[in-house]
Amino acid sequence: MTAISETLNDSELANRAMEELSKCLTYPKIGAAVSRSGVLLSTGFRGEVSGKHAERVAIEKLNSEQLRGATIHTTLEPCAEIYEGQREKSCCELIADSGISTVCIGALDPSGRIYSKGMNFLRDNRLTVELFSPSIRQKIESSTFKYDDFSGAIGNGKRRVRSVKNGKKFTVQFAEGDERKTSFRLSPLSMPLDHIDLVAANDSVRLAPGINDFSKIPDPMLYQDPSHFARLPEGEIAIIAEPQSTMVLLVKVLEITPTDIYIQWEVRNIRRS
Ligand SMILES: [Zn+2]
Structure with missing residues (x-):
């Protein structure tokens, strides 16, 4: 049988x-x-x-x-x-x-x-x-994934990151063999979960209001009034260009949940005259 x-x-x-x-x-x-x-x-x-x-x-x-x-x-x-x-x-x-x-x-x-x-x-x-x-x-x-291990990346990417109480710092390196880096910090989530705060160096953060697609930002430096932070609802993009740096980092919030934040980023070169 x-x-x-x-x-x-x-x-x-x-x-x-x-x-x-x-x-x-x-x-x-x-x-x-x-x-x-x-x-x-x-x-x-x-x-x-x-x-x-x-x-x-x-x-x-x-x-x-x-x-x-x-x-x-x-x-x-x-x-x-x-x-x-x-x-x-x-x-x-x-x-x-x-x-x-x-x-x-x-x-x-x-x-x-x-x-x-x-x-x-x-x-x-x-x-x-x-x-x-x-x-x-x-x-x-x-x-x-062990989310809390993730604090840096090389080149473009997407990550789901766990929201932590004291906020979290990330550093993105431009590419393998290209040591340029840009850092930012994500604030801890607070209610209502309709935005997160991104903080970076003074005068480095710009917003592209209403633009949800990296490809629609041909020149990140077009956007004025840099600050040290941006309040980002889902879909919105922050442009981080540290003064003097020739690297620009675009960060987009794809999703905010009660436990984590899903972000996407893209690195760009800019010319500084
Ligand atoms: Zn495999």
């Missing part, structure tokens, strides 16, 4: 991936579960096998027959190719080549280099891409 395998529904499979996430000992915490027709076939978490991503761990436990037409639930958007000549296939390529046909994603990778690239890659390769339900997604976003 063969045992009848238990069938799991979509949210139960998402929760299995979430359970795997919680086994990770280091950040970012990522878990994955592979299934077919609701039957769990394998699981994996980042670090279960040293140096391997969660998706790879789960996939390498199965053979090609098992993987054909399978579904993978992964708590974080799978990595796409990050740099040319990467030693291993990215998880996206691995998934696309494995025979898996459906990818269910918990949260998009907030690092600027990956954000939505993985999801787009999978769609371009004709895989079905689905998302976890919003309730579990929020739980994942708050447990994947």
Whole structure:
């Protein structure tokens, strides 16, 4: 007599991936579960096998027959190719080549280099891409990264940052090999949650009222009356140009929630005569 395998529904499979996430000992915490027709076939978490991503761990436990037409639930958007000549296939390529046909994603990778690239890659390769339900997604976003470790970045990016009591300072470096930096501080959230205050060096902060798109700011220095701070509702952009610096940092508030702030930034060069 063969045992009848238990069938799991979509949210139960998402929760299995979430359970795997919680086994990770280091950040970012990522878990994955592979299934077919609701039957769990394998699981994996980042670090279960040293140096391997969660998706790879789960996939390498199965053979090609098992993987054909399978579904993978992964708590974080799978990595796409990050740099040319990467030693291993990215998880996206691995998934696309494995025979898996459906990818269910918990949260998009907030690092600027990956954000939505993985999801787009999978769609371009004709895989079905689905998302976890919003309730579990929020739980994942708050447990994947150690937010408070994030205080700096290089180049353009997006990050969901946890709101902390004393505010938080960020420094963005212009690029790899370009040491120019700009810093700013985000104030702690206070009710109502309809804005945040961004503070930077004296006479360095400008506002572009009513403009919600970086590309619509061809010349950041067009905007006058620099101050040391800007009050930013969702969608609004602050322009930070420290006096004498040839680097400009544009910061946009994408979302404000009771626990965190989602920001996007872009670096620019300016000419100082
Ligand atoms: Zn990966």
